Amino acid sequence: MTTTPIISRTQRELRGQLAEWRGSGDRIAFVPTMGALHEGHLSLVRLARKKAERVIVSIFVNPTQFAPGEDLEAYPRTEAADSEKLAAEGVDLIYIPLPNSMYNAHHATAIKVGGVATGLETDHRPTFFDGVALVVTKLFNRVQPDVAIFGEKDYQQLATIRRLVEDLDMPIHIIGAPIARDEYGLALSSRNQYxxxxxxxxxxxxxxxxxxxxxxxxxxxxxxxxxxxxxxxxxxxxxxxxxxxxxxxxxxxxxxxxxxxxxxxxxxxxxxxxxxxxxxxxxxxxxx
Amino acid sequence: MTTTPIISRTQRELRGQLAEWRGSGDRIAFVPTMGALHEGHLSLVRLARKKAERVIVSIFVNPTQFAPGEDLEAYPRTEAADSEKLAAEGVDLIYIPLPNSMYNAHHATAIKVGGVATGLETDHRPTFFDGVALVVTKLFNRVQPDVAIFGEKDYQQLATIRRLVEDLDMPIHIIGAPIARDEYGLALSSRNQYxxxxxxxxxxxxxxxxxxxxxxxxxxxxxxxxxxxxxxxxxxxxxxxxxxxxxxxxxxxxxxxxxxxxxxxxxxxxxxxxxxxxxxxxxxxxxx
Missing domain, CATH: 3.30.1300.10 (Pantoate-beta-alanine ligase, C-terminal domain)
Incomplete structure (x- = not known):
């Protein structure tokens, strides 16, 4: 089922394509990623395929969820390989926002989720979920999907996004996907390649x-x-x-x-x- | 041009009507209010009428933008009179969310806008814009308007909402409306009736x-x-x-x-x- 996905790098391109699909009554499933795609991501994409007529995958290494000293610079960027994998899964559109289009110099809005986002990861990465909540909200508002898929690998993140979506009344159905593991049970992660x-x-x-x-x-x-x-x-x-x-x-x-x-x-x-x-x-x- | 506006009190009713209008290609203009409507509000509604095929006005006295000791309880509630005024302006739908549908017991998400929201009102009502940003985001996600109208009377609020919408990439065009004044130049306000x-x-x-x-x-x-x-x-x-x-x-x-x-x-x-x-x-x- 290999197709050539549309690659959109600007909101204008994205919006144009979205309007066309919406006009045809197509539902949209969305899988936000930071690239460096592995079988875990692809299992999310396959789930997305079952949920809607159109599948959009975003690739954006979000700086606001990395703390100083974390591996933002070293985080693997493998866009060409990622695109091939997504083509093989029949993804309709890959959204790769230009880095400087996401946070402009005047940006002044923060989102904070409490409750589920308290403790665990937050004890060790205090601003992580603030960064995730912000980028997910922005991507959701840009893509306006009907359904979005997140892995249970980041279980607290999934719970945080469910809370965020419910609290802000976003009209999006969040689906959690089971953890993909290698033959020895290790949860797949882009960082395993280190x-x-x-x-x-x-x-x-x-x-x-x-x-x-x-x-x-x-x-x-x-x-x-x-x-x-x-x-x-x-x-x-x-x-x-x-x-x-x-x-x-x-x-x-x-x-x-x-x-x-x-x-x-x-x-x-x-x-x-x-x-x-x-x-x-x-x-x-x-x-x- | 008096019509009888639809009054929706649940998200289900609202969503059903929105889907019908969107299906017909109608654009939607939205005027969020706290009720106690006066000529100032009606000037926003008239501007909304010019911007889209359908006009939705919400009435919700938002508790999260009142601080303890402010006039939340005393704030005027005049739903019947408000509905008549909106009918006379040809409003298509009045959305009056049930109070307990807005913030549930598990609610844990906060939105904070800096920059334009710093100083001025914030020096005297420190959590005011947090409450405004949250309720506006929720109402926007429920109504999903193409255009939303806010008065310049609350000038810092208007600037804060513009910032919020841009920062979170909400696909909504924000329009500011000039201040309506009485014959002596006093800016119209629901609190003037005190x-x-x-x-x-x-x-x-x-x-x-x-x-x-x-x-x-x-x-x-x-x-x-x-x-x-x-x-x-x-x-x-x-x-x-x-x-x-x-x-x-x-x-x-x-x-x-x-x-x-x-x-x-x-x-x-x-x-x-x-x-x-x-x-x-x-x-x-x-x-x-």
Whole structure:
């Protein structure tokens, strides 16, 4: 089903194409990305294909979600390869906004989501979700999709975007897509390409430790103890630091009291492996 | 041209009607209000009529833009009279969202506009524009107008909304409408109905003092001195307090250096008259 996607770099081009499709009654599914596309992204695109007549993928490495010292400059940019992959998936339009078209010198508006965006990632990347909320709002207003797809890999981000969309009454249906993993269970990430073979082997232990931890919580282990054990297991496996191992309520990401879980929850982990920060998460399927 | 406007109280009703009009290719002009409608509002509605096939007016007394101690409870609610006035203007739809549909218990998203929203009103009502930016964004996302009309009476608010819309890439054209005044030049305001005859006579001096001040600036007076003189004139006229008399750049509301103006500017005033806070503003037409 390879087609040649339209590549739009300006809002004018984008708007023209959108008007044509809307005029034909086509629904639009949108997958915002920062490029460096892998199978995880492509699984989102395939889901998007099922949801609407037209699929738009944006590629924009958003500076406002990187903190000073993070890998904004080093973040992989692979536009030609990305475009080929998207063509092979039958994407209709790739929107690659010109960097200086996104934030002009007079820009003065900030969006802050509380609740679900509190703690976890925010404890370690304090302005991350502010940057995500702003760029997602801008892209949504430019693309005006009916449906937008986000991966569960960034679970707190997905919850934050759901909150944002509901709170601001954006007429967009947000769909979460399951985490794509390699054959060893490592969650796919553009940052995995920073690893050599040895580091990759180490990184692949993260998911094993996480699923073990979730299973022990499902079997009735004390959640604080189980989380501590998982964090220790990560350090024992050679991870240089653990930002968090936390279990939260499934949808609102409420902090849960310690003890034994009595309702479905989500286990979320962030840890450092040879200079790369990895995040992962999984369901904890406790029966109500 | 009296028609019977549709009154929508739920998003479902609103969305259904919007879809029908959009399907017919009708453009939509939107005038958000807090009700208590006067000729000032109706002048916005008449401008809206010229801009689009369909005119929607919302009535919602937005709690998030009132601070504790302000007149949220006392703010006049006159829905029946408002509806009659809007019917006489040929408004197509009046959107009166149910109060509890606007902010639910899980609401966690805030919007903050800097720049133009800094100082002036914000010095005296620190969360006012946060409340305005949030409710306007929500109403825009619900109504999805092509055009929205705001009065220049709330000049800093108009500038803030222009900034918000540009920064978030909302596909909406914002139009400012001139200030409607009574025969004595008093800017029309829903809060004017708080005045008795004596207070009204006092309030009517505000615009005279303001226009005199602008004229002296146009003739080359030192702006700081002219502003001080105007503030003193207000106190001499019986105003109980002056929040600000300030000249700012016309569009970006930049604070101007003292001295003599050398480009078009805006003079903005807020002052207290017998328990009512009045604001007003006017152009200062200095030739470049």
């Amino acid at each position: 690893f050599n073979a040895q580091s990759l082997a180490k990184a692949r232990q993260l998911n094993t430790i996480m699923f073990d931890c979730a299973e022990s919580m499902e079997r009735g282990a004390n959640v604080d103890r189980a989380a501590e054990d998982a964090a220790q297991a990560l350090l024992d496996a050679g991870f240089s630091g653990v930002d968090y191992v936390q279990v939260r309520s499934k949808n609102s990401l409420t902090v849960l009291e310690g003890g034994v879980l009595n309702k479905p929850a989500r286990l979320l982990i962030a840890a450092h492996c040879d200079g790369v920060r990895l995040i992962d998460n999984c369901a904890v399927n406790v029966k109500k | 005045f008795n005859a004596q207070s009204l006579a006092k309030a009517r001096q505000l615009n005279t003092i303001m226009f005199d001040c602008a004229e002296s600036m146009e003739r080359g007076a030192n702006v700081d001195r002219a502003a001080e003189d105007a503030a003193q004139a207000l106190l001499d006229a019986g105003f109980s307090g002056v929040d600000y008399v300030q000249v700012r750049s016309k569009n970006s509301l930049t604070v101007l250096e003292g001295g003599v103006l050398n480009k078009p500017a805006r003079l903005l005033i807020a002052a207290h008259c017998d328990g009512v806070r009045l604001i007003d503003n006017c152009a200062v037409n200095v030739k470049k």
